Amino acid sequence: MPEEYPLISINDVEYTYLNGTIALKKINLNIYKGEMIGIMGSNGAGKTTLIRTLNGLIRPSKGNVYINGENIDSKSIATLSERIGIIFQNPMHQLFSNTVEEEIKFSLKSFELSKEELQSRINHILKEFNLERYRERSPLNLSGGEKKKLAIASIICRDPDILIFDEPTLGQDAKEIEFFIDLIKKEKNNGKTIIIITHNIEFSIENLSRIILMADGKIIADGPTEKVLTKEFLVEKTSLILPQVSQFSLALQEIGIQFPQDINSKMEMTNFLIKFLKNITTKIREETN
Ligand SMILES: Nc1ncnc2c1ncn2[C@@H]1O[C@H](COP(=O)(O)OP(=O)(O)OP(=O)(O)O)[C@@H](O)[C@H]1O
Numbered sequence: 001m002p003e004e005y006p007l008i009s010i011n012d013v014e015y016t017y018l019n020g021t022i023a024l025k026k027i028n029l030n031i032y033k034g035e036m037i038g039i040m041g042s043n044g045a046g047k048t049t050l051i052r053t054l055n056g057l058i059r060p061s062k063g064n065v066y067i068n069g070e071n072i073d074s075k076s077i078a079t080l081s082e083r084i085g086i087i088f089q090n091p092m093h094q095l096f097s098n099t100v101e102e103e104i105k106f107s108l109k110s111f112e113l114s115k116e117e118l119q120s121r122i123n124h125i126l127k128e129f130n131l132e133r134y135r136e137r138s139p140l141n142l143s144g145g146e147k148k149k150l151a152i153a154s155i156i157c158r159d160p161d162i163l164i165f166d167e168p169t170l171g172q173d174a175k176e177i178e179f180f181i182d183l184i185k186k187e188k189n190n191g192k193t194i195i196i197i198t199h200n201i202e203f204s205i206e207n208l209s210r211i212i213l214m215a216d217g218k219i220i221a222d223g224p225t226e227k228v229l230t231k232e233f234l235v236e237k238t239s240l241i242l243p244q245v246s247q248f249s250l251a252l253q254e255i256g257i258q259f260p261q262d263i264n265s266k267m268e269m270t271n272f273l274i275k276f277l278k279n280i281t282t283k284i285r286e287e288t289n
């Protein structure tokens, strides 16, 4: 159950880029401590712009952003970044040190840690992210997936209360996505609030309980994932592709087979189908006997 007061409150926020593009139109959104939510919507909907208002990278043209009840308009990016960690879509935009180890060290530089504490934090995080063997390597010479891991590690090591990921599963293989899912679950269990921008509908359905759907600078839906993402018209509006499970369920309904509402994953769908086929074959056997 959400607490009474939102951790993040976005009130009537608007944003127009210098070239005149209106990227955010009257955005109102409350996010509560401990939530793990998704922001979805087509290219150019305003998702990245919206999350950039949360740590001061972008200051709203109109409206206000409150974090823990405090208006963040006079807070610096540095102060906000201590509590809010954003992991951007392209990891190379946030990696600039000569070695993997230095990258983490740099990220921790504003924390007043003793030499020993600093080294132990670095070792711990490199181990957690399986990056120890690349300690001396340049981030430029890591694979795409490893770069992404390092970018995440360089934010997580600061232990922010709010974690925001822009397209974390893009270009990741199944093993890396699994690592990421384990990581966010662990962070959520530690009380972190997590916001994930994603186009990956299956990932959302399996892992996120609330989805904010954006189109053309506005929020067009906000609610439980299964309610927001299975409404065909919403998906059409944002040109998101319906999840395979939903496509399949619609196809079954068309031929008169009722698909249970609570089926969301491919695994649940497979189990349902096996049971369904077993029932049919049993019935056919009974009738032919
Ligand atoms: N620096 C910029 N200057 C001018 N216009 C911009 C800038 N960055 C984004 N825009 C425009 O603002 C709108 C919202 O862009 P934004 O990057 O927030 O979309 P998005 O939902 O994150 O899209 P995507 O899914 O492609 O990442 C788009 O029309 C985009 O072209």
Ligand SMILES: [Mg+2]
Binding pocket: 047, 048, 049, 166
């Ligand atoms: Mg974006």
